[in-house]
Amino acid sequence: MELFTPDFGLVFWMFLAFIILFAILAKWGWPVILKNIDERADKIDKGVEYAQEARAQLDSARADAQKYIEEAQIKQAEMLRDAAKMKSQIIEEAKNEAAKEAQKVMDAAKVSIEQSRKEAELQFRNEVSKFSLEIAEKMVRNQLSNDKAQTELVNKMLDEIEKN
Amino acid sequence: MNRQRNIILTAILALVMLLPNFAKASGSNEEGGINVKEILFHHLGDGYGWEVPFSHTYRIPLPVIVRAEDGSWHCFSSARLTKHVEVVDPATGKVHVETEPQIVTIGKGDWADRYQFVLAHASKHKDKVVQLLLTSPAEEKQAEEIAKAQNDEIVDGFVKFDGKYYKEYKPYDISITKNVLALLIATVIVTAIAMSLVRYYRRKGDKAPRKGMGFWEMLIEFIYDGVIKSTLHDKAKKYASFLMTCFFFIFIMNLLGLIVIFPGGANLTGNIAITLVLAVMVFVVVNVNGTKHYWKEIFWPDVPLFLKFPIPIMQFIEIFGIFTKPAALCVRLFANMMGGHMIVITLTLIIFIFAMFGAAVAGASAVVSVLFSLFMLAIDVLVSFIQAYVFTLLATIFISMSDVDDHHELHKEAEVIDNIKEIG
Numbered sequence: 001m002e003l004f005t006p007d008f009g010l011v012f013w014m015f016l017a018f019i020i021l022f023a024i025l026a027k028w029g030w031p032v033i034l035k036n037i038d039e040r041a042d043k044i045d046k047g048v049e050y051a052q053e054a055r056a057q058l059d060s061a062r063a064d065a066q067k068y069i070e071e072a073q074i075k076q077a078e079m080l081r082d083a084a085k086m087k088s089q090i091i092e093e094a095k096n097e098a099a100k101e102a103q104k105v106m107d108a109a110k111v112s113i114e115q116s117r118k119e120a121e122l123q124f125r126n127e128v129s130k131f132s133l134e135i136a137e138k139m140v141r142n143q144l145s146n147d148k149a150q151t152e153l154v155n156k157m158l159d160e161i162e163k164n
Numbered sequence: 165m166n167r168q169r170n171i172i173l174t175a176i177l178a179l180v181m182l183l184p185n186f187a188k189a190s191g192s193n194e195e196g197g198i199n200v201k202e203i204l205f206h207h208l209g210d211g212y213g214w215e216v217p218f219s220h221t222y223r224i225p226l227p228v229i230v231r232a233e234d235g236s237w238h239c240f241s242s243a244r245l246t247k248h249v250e251v252v253d254p255a256t257g258k259v260h261v262e263t264e265p266q267i268v269t270i271g272k273g274d275w276a277d278r279y280q281f282v283l284a285h286a287s288k289h290k291d292k293v294v295q296l297l298l299t300s301p302a303e304e305k306q307a308e309e310i311a312k313a314q315n316d317e318i319v320d321g322f323v324k325f326d327g328k329y330y331k332e333y334k335p336y337d338i339s340i341t342k343n344v345l346a347l348l349i350a351t352v353i354v355t356a357i358a359m360s361l362v363r364y365y366r367r368k369g370d371k372a373p374r375k376g377m378g379f380w381e382m383l384i385e386f387i388y389d390g391v392i393k394s395t396l397h398d399k400a401k402k403y404a405s406f407l408m409t410c411f412f413f414i415f416i417m418n419l420l421g422l423i424v425i426f427p428g429g430a431n432l433t434g435n436i437a438i439t440l441v442l443a444v445m446v447f448v449v450v451n452v453n454g455t456k457h458y459w460k461e462i463f464w465p466d467v468p469l470f471l472k473f474p475i476p477i478m479q480f481i482e483i484f485g486i487f488t489k490p491a492a493l494c495v496r497l498f499a500n501m502m503g504g505h506m507i508v509i510t511l512t513l514i515i516f517i518f519a520m521f522g523a524a525v526a527g528a529s530a531v532v533s534v535l536f537s538l539f540m541l542a543i544d545v546l547v548s549f550i551q552a553y554v555f556t557l558l559a560t561i562f563i564s565m566s567d568v569d570d571h572h573e574l575h576k577e578a579e580v581i582d583n584i585k586e587i588g
Contacts, residue, residue, distance in 0.1 A: 003502070006440050021354060026405035033365070033381075
């Protein structure tokens with residue numbers, strides 16, 4: 001039955017070996033390994049979380065970008081429409097302005113023409129009256145060489161005035 | 165492919181047919197039979213040297229360290245315990261070498277000045293080194309008379325060597341035997357595994373190790389997360405080192421025992437001394453860390469008064485339980501591992517037992533027994549892991565039952581134990 005009686009030497013060495021092994025591994029072995037495994041697991045968890053967050057962010061960023069693009073397109077269309085409207089407006093305004101200006105110029109021209117016409121008329125009248133007076137003077141000088149004729153004429157004239 | 169397989173099969177069968185002849189040449193003695201019990205116990209037990217394959221006489225010599233009767237320590241090589249002698253077989257005339265024990269003498273001069281040690285055979289301390297003491301002729305005669313009277317050559321206090329009786333002294337023996345060396349090898353391997361991981365982390369930081377180291381890391385995580393942390397929760401860190409050391413030490417020792425040649429082959433965890441020390445360690449850890457609550461549960465448990473007051477029945481059971489728990493650990497590991505070794509050796513011995521019935525029977529039994537022992541060895545690999553796992557698991561549970569704070573946790577542990585019982 002030697003199998004069931006523990007041998008002193010083996011017990012002694014086993015005790016020593018176990019204590020030494022335990023001392024070494026408890027100091028430099030297991031705590032380091034377990035800490036490292038834990039830390040790595042934490043890091044992996046964090047990495048997964050980070051990746052998920054990044055993905056969500058990317059998705060939302062994509063949606064944002066789409067929204068911005070749509071907004072920009074709407075704005076662009078609006079701007080184009082505004083520009084077209086403004087263009088026609090400006091043209092219209094310019095036309096109106098031009099027409100007004102033209103009217104003014106024409107009015108001024110009319111006035112000046114009228115004025116010159118009046119001046120010319122006046123001048124002409126003056127000339128005509130001058131000529132007629134001259135003619136009349138000449139004629140009168142010829143005719144009124146005698147007194148009778150002169151009186152006749154004065155009478156005639158007076159008649160005329162009276163008639164009027 | 166087919167032809168190749170045929171050739172291999174034929175070669176194996178031829179070898180199998182040759183096996184009985186080898187068996188006859190080496191295993192059996194003159195009577196043709198073999199001493200199964202002796203071979204079995206030799207393989208299961210310890211030895212001063214380490215056997216090598218294919219040699220019956222040569223052993224790897226190991227240091228023998230003994231304390232003589234007068235308190236002096238002596239160290240010598242185990243090779244000095246035996247001498248090689250050439251034996252001529254009377255039937256065939258062949259010469260073969262056998263080993264015989266011889267006296268190791270340390271120091272010169274008279275009996276009084278020198279120390280003599282011998283590997284005992286006919287003594288109470290069979291196969292152990294004993295010191296021979298100065299024996300007077302009267303004492304020798306007395307021993308012979310006792311032997312004759314009891315019809316047994318083993319006499320208490322005497323060792324018979326070379327036909328003479330000597331007074332013996334069993335010295336304190338801390339020799340580096342086969343088992344001790346295997347133990348040291350296992351220690352080195354466990355340290356190497358843990359330190360290689362530590363060194364890897366220091367070099368590569370948070371990169372996960374692959375292949376071999378990845379396997380060890382997986383095992384560490386399996387034990388730590390699956391056993392220690394899930395049972396001890398926030399106290400896991402405190403006991404992790406002890407429990408992990410237990411697991412890996414047992415696991416490596418178990419596996420080493422399954423390897424047939426040199427670094428392995430020692431039946432370590434199948435030796436009661438090893439499991440006893442492990443169990444004592446668990447006992448110490450459990451009871452040193454026992455809380456007030458744990459001791460209260462032992463000396464004043466929550467049971468009806470009549471069970472604990474006039475006659476302390478419960479106290480008796482509980483105190484008994486303190487010792488049976490680690491004892492169960494000790495015996496379970498020992499019996500499982502020894503049983504595994506025993507089965508494999510017995511299956512192998514079947515070949516030599518059947519050898520006497522002729523070559524054909526021996527060949528057939530060789531095929532069967534090799535297949536069976538291969539199967540058993542494969543199962544033993546599984547058992548190696550399971551036993552290390554169970555030892556750690558139960559140690560963890562014992563610790564969790566002693567290091568408790570309140571009732572609530574105790575109930576939780578009871579649940580855990582119930583679950584385990586259901587699984588078992």
